[in-house]
Amino acid sequence: MIFQIGAALLDACVLSALRREDTYGYVLTQTLMGTLEISESTLYPVLRRLQKDELLSIYDRPHMGRNRRYYSITDKGLRQADVYRTDWREYKSRVDSLILADGGTNFASGGAGADSGGSGGSAYDGSDGAVSGLNLSADGALGDSDGLGGIDIAVSDSARGSEEGGLS
DSSP states (O other), X not given: OOSOOOXXXXXXXXXXXXXXXXXXXHHHHHHHHTTSOOOHHHHHHHHHHHHHTTSEXXXXXXXXXXEEEEEEEOHHHHHHHHHHHHHHHHHHHHHHHHHTOOSOOOOOOXXXXXXXXXXXXXEEOTTTSOEEEEEEEOTTOTTOTTSSOEEEEEOOGGGOOSXXXXXX
């Protein structure tokens, strides 16, 4: 897979896996490897950090004459997992609307008619007056429709693809 896994996404995956049941490192690694390309050497520092942040707790349980270290999600970890889940749904919906678009979205290169500032790179969908496409601009730059900078995304009703009704 060519997409890199950031720390927040890895944290979200670990916490989500531990919501199901307590487990030890090897099983957790195998569970995550079914979805992500990670190794045990990647996972253990994440587990230590999550424990330090009080999102996980650990305990040992004897197994065949040895102790196995088990990881358990804490109440604080459950709350953080819920935040990750909510943020993931919104993030996934936004990315899906761009990457999985069926070609019905117009992208303008900017100029006099592209959004109120003229240089943002948005295009208007003439059917309902809603903006479709991307508005890419820096903080406060022309074409930055909300003045907050970054990427402003709006999708017309006809281009919405999520269960929640798309983006606004």
